[in-house]
Amino acid sequence: MSGAADRGRASGGLSGARILAVLIKEFIQLTRDRLTYAMILVMPIVQLLLFGYAINNDPRDxxxxxxxxxxxxxxxxxxxxxxxxxxxxxxxxxxxxxxxxxxxxxxxxxxxxxxxxxxxxxxxxxxxxxxxxxxxxxxxxxxxxxxxxxxxxxxxxxxxxxxxxxxxxxxxxxxxxxxxxxxxxxYNPEAITAYNIVPGLLGVILSMTLVMMTALGVTREYERGTMESLLATPARPIEVMIGKLAPYVAVGLIQTAVILVLARALFQVPMAGGWVALSLGVMLFIVGSLALGFLISTLARTQLQAMQMSFFYMMPSMLLSGFMFPFRGMPGWAQALGDVIPVTHFLRVVRGALLKGLDVAQLWSSLSALGLFVLVISALAMARYRTTLD
Structure with a gap:
């Protein structure tokens, strides 16, 4: 019977009814995946608003x-x-x-x-x-x-x-x-763009790799079922979080060292000093990015969702932080949003330390913002992880 049906499908032409049935099934599946559905709708709106209103290459006032x-x-x-x-x-x-x-x-x-x-x-x-x-x-x-x-x-x-x-x-x-x-x-008398862009790349690269790597790595364990074995152990949530994120701290530090060495060797980016402030800012930003990736993994149910949420975080981080476009060229509301993004404060620390030689006291406001980000995101990640345990 099934063979006859197969021959009928092979010999017949396209069936509008069958196409419609598959189409309806896909729409139903899409509506069940609410996070993906929201991303499809929200992403173009956010891009339109940011590029249309917030981006300005000729800053005034x-x-x-x-x-x-x-x-x-x-x-x-x-x-x-x-x-x-x-x-x-x-x-x-x-x-x-x-x-x-x-x-x-x-x-x-x-x-x-x-x-x-x-x-x-x-x-x-x-x-x-x-x-x-x-x-x-x-x-x-x-x-x-x-x-x-x-x-x-x-x-x-x-x-x-x-x-x-x-x-x-x-x-x-x-x-x-x-x-x-x-x-x-x-700080840049010859107006060399690389002096501004290359240090800023440190924040973008660390965000892109650490947030996404952590989010995908933990979500992968949920998909494969290995997280259930971890949940069955007596390990406390904070212990699990530290154990899973510690290797990525080393990855972030290696990336930082490589980027700084290449920035100096290939682009002659000035290294004015401020190494204590830079080191503190790098550590806070790495830990905060990893905690954010862990938080995303507690919200996403699949690796696809984790990747989508990571990209959704990266887009405003690149556009509103002052990395690609002048921060002071944006309207007030966009600058207020940019001040919430940790990449904004990290770029101020990196550029301030490398190009201006600023110390911890002069960069204290940005370092404090990064510290607050670490505390808030870590607390939310722990709360979400406890919910998963329950």
Whole structure:
């Protein structure tokens, strides 16, 4: 009977009814796998929102600190013209050059402007007046547009302040600009993109490998049934977690060493110091990534789901962390989301230590954020694992 049915299927043409039956079966199976179904719907929406609203390669309103030692009207006009370019947002008035330097080093501001005490007098006399703009150029894409806008500042800032003989001198055929803008690109004066991208790759590679390896490794044990044997042992959840994640810590450390060596050997990435802060940040990030992978394994029922959830974590990590696009170019809500992602803080630690030589005290806020991430994710993973035991 079955042979006759087989011959009938072989000899007959395509059957719309049979195709429809298989189609319905696949849709039913898809709706039962709610996580996969949610990923199919959510992923394109998230991508559309991120690329459409959050990504901006020409950042505006970059935080700027100023040290104004000249309180004359020309200094005020220069500040107003700087803000009117749309690229600069004055967020801090410093009282000393050291305060400016610290603000730029910590990443609190992107630019630091100094107007010297004799600025107005030099402009009035035509005596080579200058202002100093220091830029955190560790990410060339974040400062390129703003630095280009500074080229027109000397000719437009004082157009209403220069009168009489000064104005006539400024309008002469051979006249020069009333003042000059001296730009000091710090940490990456040659605007080499690799200096910013290669250190950032450390965070992306560690996330991609450690989160996914842990999530898939533990989920594989559930699929194969070997986890049941582990659950039958007297090992406590924290002991199981430490035992399973410890080998991957070594993997992460080896990856870190390889990436740093190649970054120096192939791309000449500067190693300014900050090794204590870098080591602490690497350890916190590795442990946090492994804990996140363990948490994903407690939520996923199959390796496919674990991989999907890992990719869903990786996408905003790459787009909102400042790795691919300037962090300060994103709108406020996107920056708030980016601050929740551990990769964001890890990139600040890596770039701050390697390019700026910052120590633990100067990177404390980012290191604290990584420590909080480790505690929260580890607690959630333990809670989920206990649920699995029950």
């Amino acid at each position: 970059l935080p700027t600190a100023v040290l104004v030692q000249d309180q004359g009207p020309m200094a005020r006009s220069t500040l107003s013209a700087l803000v009117n370019t749309g690229y600069f947002k004055i967020v801090r008035a410093a009282s000393s050059p050291g305060e400016l330097d610290e603000a730029v080093a910590r990443g609190e501001v992107q630019f630091a402007l100094t107007i010297p005490a004799d600025f107005t007098r030099r402009v009035a006399r035509g005596d080579d007046a200058q202002i100093l703009v220091e830029a955190d150029a560790s990410d060339p894409a974040a400062t390129g547009g703003a630095i280009a806008a500074l080229s027109s500042l000397p000719t437009t800032a004082l157009s209403r302040d220069l009168v009489g003989a000064v104005a006539q001198r400024g309008q002469g055929a051979s006249a020069s600009a009333p003042f000059a803008v001296v730009i000091h690109r710090r």
